[in-house]
Structures are given as C-alpha cells and as structure tokens.
Amino acid sequence: MSLIKEIFTSSVGRKIAMALSAFFLMVFLLQHLTINLTSVFSEELFNELSHFMGTNPVVQFILQPVLIFGVVFHFVMGFALEIKNKKAREVSYAKNNGSANSSWFSRNMIWSGLFILFFLIFHFKDFWVPEMVYKYVQFKPSDPNRYYHEVVEMFHSPLRVGVYILAFVFLTLHLLHGFSSAFQSVGANNKYTESLKMVGKVYAILVPLGFIFIALWLHLNG
Amino acid sequence: MNLTLKIWRQKSPKDQGKMVDYPVSDISEHMSFLEMMDVLNETLIAKGEEPVAFDHDCREGICGMCSMYINGEAHGPDRGVTTCQLHMRKFKDGDTIYIEPFRAKAFPVIKDLSVDRSSFDRIQQAGGYISVNTSGNTQDANAIPIPKDDADLAMDAATCIGCGACVATCKNSSAMLFVGAKVSQYALLPQGQVEASQRVQNMVKQMDDEGFGNCTNTGACEVECPKGISLTNIARLNREFLSAKASSKN
C-alpha cells in the first residue's frame, strides 16, 4: 500500500500514473473508432457490435467502470498537477517567450483537456445517459436493431456535428503532445523515440479525423 | 548601440518589486551581457543610485552562477550559452530588453536579479554523491572498465552546472532536468550502483519538498539549457525511480 501511496504522492510517480491512464485511453479510442467505423459500411455489423457492447456483462460491469475510472482519473490528476504546477511559480514573468522553446500544444494541454472534458459531458448526455436510462431505469426490452438509427438521429443536427468536429480538433492538439509525452513519462526514450514521435503524429491526426469522417458521413448519408 | 532595459528591481526578499526602465548608450556589440550590466551599474553608482544586483562568478560559462531571464528566455536568446557568455551582438541598436530574475517558488528572489538556488544544493545533498572511503587505499576509478558509450553519456549528464535555467524556463517550474542529470551521471556508472536506489528516491523526495512543479515533457528545458542536457536524462530518472520503488525494501 505504501508503494501505491508513494507513487501517487511523488512528482515522478504521478507523471507515470498520468501516462498509464493515457495509454489506456488511447487504446480505448482505437477500439471506439473501430466500432464506429463499421457504421459507415454495415448497419448490421454496427448494430451487432453495439448490442454486444451494450449487453455483455463483462463489458457493462467490468470494462465500463474501469473506463469511467480511467477517464475520471486522467482528468482529476491532470487538474491536480496543473494546480500544483501553477503554485510552483508565484510571480509570473513580465515577458515570456514560450514559443522559442516548446510547442503550443505542449504548453496548453490543460486547455485542450478542458475542452475535451466539456465535450465528454455533452457526449455522455447524448449517448451514455439515454442508454443507461433505457436499460437500467426504464428496463425497456433489448432491441438489437435500434443503435444505428439512434446514431443517425443524433447526427442530423448540424450544430451537434460542428461541436463534435471541434472537439476532435482539440483531441488532435492534445494527442500531438500527449502520445509521445506518455512514452517519455514511463521512461521510454531510446533509439525508437524519433519513429515513435512520427507514429504519435499519425495517431493524433488520423484517429480524430476518423471520428470526424464518421460524424460527417452519418450526417450526410444517414 | 543604444538600448532600453526593463529590469526587475526588488530591494529585499519581502519587497513587492517592479519593472524599471533604464536607457543605456554606447554599448559595444563585443561586450558580454554582464559587461553591459556592469556599464549600467557604473552609471547608476555615478548618479548615486543603487546598482542592480545580479549573480555571477566565473564569467566563462562553467560555474552556473549567472542567471537572468532575458527577453522571455533563460540566459537570453542564444543557444547553449549562459548569460555571461551571451554577447551583445545578439541584439540590435534601439532594442528593448526585458531582464528578470529566474522565477520559481523554490528560487526566492534575494535582491533584484539575484535568486536563492540553495534548493538545488539540498537536492544534491539528499543523494547527488557517492560515498567513497578516503582511507588511503581507495581504488583508482580508472581501474574499473566502463563502456565508452556509458562513460560519454555520464559525462554529458555531468556537464550540468546547476544554473537553474531549466526550472526558470519550465512552465511548471520543474527541476527534473537538473535532477535527471544528477541522477544519470551516477546511474550510468558502476560506482553509482551501490546507492542508486536510495539516491533517486531521496533526490526526488527533496525536489518535491522544495516546491518544484511537475514535468509535463514540454521539452523547453532542454532547449534553454546552456549545457545541452537532454530529455533522455529525465526518462532515465523516471526509470530509475520506478525500479527503485518497485524493488525498495523500505
């Protein structure tokens, strides 16, 4: 127990914990994207997968709580660190030339993160809350064919599509630093680092772009 | 050249402090930044005003004593140099130059541009050494074979002069580049292994107790470090810390 405590109270330990939760969330994003992509080419497959995810007890009662914990942990720890870091400099510089030595997105992770948090609240209200109410409050009968239509319905609104696109742009900004940063935090800085940074850039652009494509596709063709 | 300096003036640690404008004229481009500050101070003394306090010692880039946040960058706009090695040719006639102290809660201002960096000393004292018996029969360090690559990396880490530019630059006022360098210079060598686990744990604990912030890998420190200390040292610090915690018995 004291090991866990020491890790969560020390600066290096927190940074490693932050990175581990980031890895978990990045894997989750890939899984989420894969399932969503099926909606573009096969209504049946999308419904089938959604039904499985929505009814399988392992997914519902083990993976889902773990995911929620991962998300909450990443945000809470991110804010806690930001507050601590702000306190580490009481008087700010009259002139600070941050762009001379670091990227904009690396210095503004808290802002891209905050925007993503607001989006997630919105996203939960759109999909997760109705889903929970449907299944665990109203106890409606399970309908394996409802998912595709629900999603299409959601993306009718151009305003919603706009908000989603904007959120994914922020996700790209967050990942452009976050992907490679997570590897550095767990101590992986070696001969593969330069290639890994490239992979990070590709991930940071392609994954959110995939989500944007799906939102637009459903809006236009759904 | 003629310049306008905007300098942070603060009488004492408790004083509020503020930026004050000073014009300086006839500055040679061959002067170092500190020589330019000397010229300013001479004119201030001649006028009966209080000269600007700033830290310096060797003036040849090796002691780590000079500091100053110049135009928004630690040690100014040049790369791989300390303030004492920064030349006025980096500036143009008519420029306005902001000069501020290195800012961090763990580096309190003593006076004007002079800050107290003894927090770095305390981190070093917490583990930045190896205990060697000086009984007269100490083994010659060169008798232990060390791979050239490791020796080179250890030497690179050991070039850190403890100036604190990494902290001053970091948006989080993190001292991890400094601590990473100080941990690495021993972690890479056989002599450092005996106390490796205690070293990294104690130094990180001291760093946290001093009130430094938490590294978010922006990489600004490595760009501004006058000695080119690389981020790989922070990664090594993280690895050392993790393996020390995982195998620690106390």
Ligand code: SF4
């Ligand atoms: S790591 Fe570089 S910037 Fe930091 S104290 Fe050492 S020499 Fe100065």
Ligand code: FES
């Ligand atoms: S005065 Fe010694 S490094 Fe600048």
